[in-house]
Amino acid sequence: ETMGNSMSAKDALEGGMKGMKKFSACMSKDTGEGDDMVGMEPVGFGLHGPEVFVDGLRVNGDGMALCSESMSQDKSHFQVKIVCGGDWAVGVAKEAAHSEAKVGGGEGSWGVDAAALKGEVEITDGDVIGISYDQGDCPTALKFHHNGKVLEKFTITGVRGEVYGAVSVGGGATLECEFDGENGFIYPPPAGFNAIMRCRSLM
Numbered sequence: 086e087t088m089g090n091s092m093s094a095k096d097a098l099e100g101g102m103k104g105m106k107k108f109s110a111c112m113s114k115d116t117g118e119g120d121d122m123v124g125m126e127p128v129g130f131g132l133h134g135p136e137v138f139v140d141g142l143r144v145n146g147d148g149m150a151l152c153s154e155s156m157s158q159d160k161s162h163f164q165v166k167i168v169c170g171g172d173w174a175v176g177v178a179k180e181a182a183h184s185e186a187k188v189g190g191g192e193g194s195w196g197v198d199a200a201a202l203k204g205e206v207e208i209t210d211g212d213v214i215g216i217s218y219d220q221g222d223c224p225t226a227l228k229f230h231h232n233g234k235v236l237e238k239f240t241i242t243g244v245r246g247e248v249y250g251a252v253s254v255g256g257g258a259t260l261e262c263e264f265d266g267e268n269g270f271i272y273p274p275p276a277g278f279n280a281i282m283r284c285r286s287l288m
Contacts, residue, residue, distance in 0.1 A: 149251055162215060166263075174198035188253040215229065
């Protein structure tokens with residue numbers, strides 16, 4: 086009788102897990118559910134300012150560009166490679182802020198720019214800035230990393246609402262982003278953090 090009860094519980098658990106999988110809104114390569122990812126486009130850029138030019142995962146021009154997917158999971162991470170230096174900034178932003186000139190320059194975005202970072206670390210072309218957003222705790226925490234090393238001084242707390250990974254460019258800057266880890270991160274994300282997930286409609 087005990088074994089029978091255990092089997093019933095197991096069956097119920099498996100059924101519940103299948104249901105959760107079916108109705109999951111966001112899927113990621115990090116989940117290991119390969120079949121669910123077949124045919125899905127990689128996460129790239131979405132909304133951006135009128136003077137911003139996007140070529141795949143590279144961006145230049147003048148203004149802000151947002152990731153095509155919001156940072157929906159508790160702990161999200163993406164990386165930005167500095168292809169060509171200039172007046173750039175990285176961080177997160179609300180959808181409505183995509184036409185602003187600079188990440189961190191208004192009420193709807195939060196970030197750090199090249200000038201601020203250069204006051205603390207040596208930044209050269211080819212360097213990688215990692216952005217980690219933890220909204221699973223209170224207050225939320227947005228952290229920045231330089232070539233894999235966290236820069237605690239620039240931590241931003243209290244970001245609220247739905248936000249997207251965001252970059253801004255100007256002064257000849259060109260950035261290359263990796264949002265979903267499709268091409269591999271140059272530096273491993275912090276423990277517990279995953280690439281940005283692609284969200285899709287409920288099945």
